Amino acid sequence: MGLLGILLGLALLVWLAFRGWSVLLLAPMAALVAALFAREPLLAHWTQTFMVSGAAFFAQFFPLFLLGAVFGKLMEDSGSITAIANFMISKLGQKHAVLAVVLAGAFVTYGGVSLFVAFFVLAPMGQELFRTAAIPRRLMPAAIVLGTSTFTMSALPGTPSIQNAIPMPFFGTTPFAAPGLGVIASLIMMVFGMWWLGRREASARKQGEGFGQGDLLSPQDVAKRETLRERATTAHEFDPTEIVHGTQADAPSTLAAALPLLTVVAVNLAMSLFILPALDTSYLNQPQWGNTSLARVGGVWAVVTALACAIAVALALNFHRLTGLRATLDAGANAAVLPAVSVASLVGFGAVVAALPAFAGVRDAVLNIGGGPLTSLAVATNVLAALTGSASGGLTIALDALGPTYMARAAAIGMDPALLHRVAVIGSGTLDTLPHNGAVVTLLAVCGTKHGESYGDIVMVGIVGAVLGLIAVIVLGTMFGSF
Structure with a gap:
């Protein structure tokens, strides 16, 4: 009965969440x-298990959600994302x-810009191009x-995405875990995706197919769709209803637009590899500090500091141009x-x-998947991200x-936890890209297309x-370890 309850709770969560509930x-209802x-105590599980675990996640990662969303909104309203898009158009x-x-x-x-913020700039740019x-x-x-949603979210070393931050407290790693393997995975995703789209x-050109019909969905239209909003906020770290708030300025110079983004990368690298390790x-x-260690909090500290510095740079460069600064920050x-x-x-x-108690059987089944700990970890994160429709939630x-x-298994065989980190993050960013994903x-x-028209190509480049x-990271990591 215990396993049946787990499956039924999960089924209710998945079925109703995909319908916009x-x-x-849904989450506490499914848990209960x-x-x-x-036959476990319901109230105790709600207040002592559900709430304590959820609150611990919120306490640990909300600074990343907060600064990431503020930074993304600043970059949008300052016109910086538009400036970068225009630069790419002019050069390519x-x-x-x-x-x-x-x-x-x-x-x-x-x-460091949320992909939801990027959608509303890239879609008009893509339409014209x-x-x-x-x-x-x-x-x-x-x-x-x-x-926006493949190698820069899960594979590229140092990415400030929430997915890349989540494994750090568990494995004592940094945002730059397994950098060589991350770069290889990124190249595979990029090259394969470009090959597929080029093909x-x-x-389409051979068949004489043109641009076609359809209209972009405006941010105002997205904000009115509550069902869409519920799916989107579970999938990623920006509430799309706030995209319409604030006043957008004219695009700045390309250098002024790029500097805050470069700041994120530079400060993240400096904090992770040099500054934090040198501190006492x-x-x-x-x-009073939670009996913790730098290994558990250092990765989050690095990304938080990087985003805070980038916000300061964006404000310094665009303060005189942001006429609705308070509305932008509030949004x-x-x-x-x-x-x-x-x-x-x-x-x-x-x-x-x-x-x-019934979960013990599920845990043992996952851990006993053939291929070693990397394979079973990849399967676990894939399946849970797919079921929840959320890479961060599933991870x-x-x-x-x-x-x-x-961690215990890795220690027993001498495996670098950085390898677990990279496999877990990439694994969470594959099957989360299912049709129901927010x-x-x-x-x-936003692009004015339908699943039947575009989803097949999303599967190829995103999954x-x-x-x-x-697969490349698992094979190379098994053969050569983390690098």
């Missing part, structure tokens, strides 16, 4: 259903329209996914809350399930339940390419 209600079938032009969209998306998301170059509109979503573009942080093991702060609480609720659900649930076990649904709506990168 708020995960804030699972606990009821296991219509002959390389697909590459221009991919590189623009990659640059801004690797620099693709129309001029006579490339079908249906390929736009796949090009944007390749640039599709050539086929022995005080962290005292009770960014508000945009962080619902996604953070939604993912925390998913984490609370996972904590209740992991605490049930946290997997590591909450299995992270200590994987980012996918939002992007298709197949990412799986190939994941």
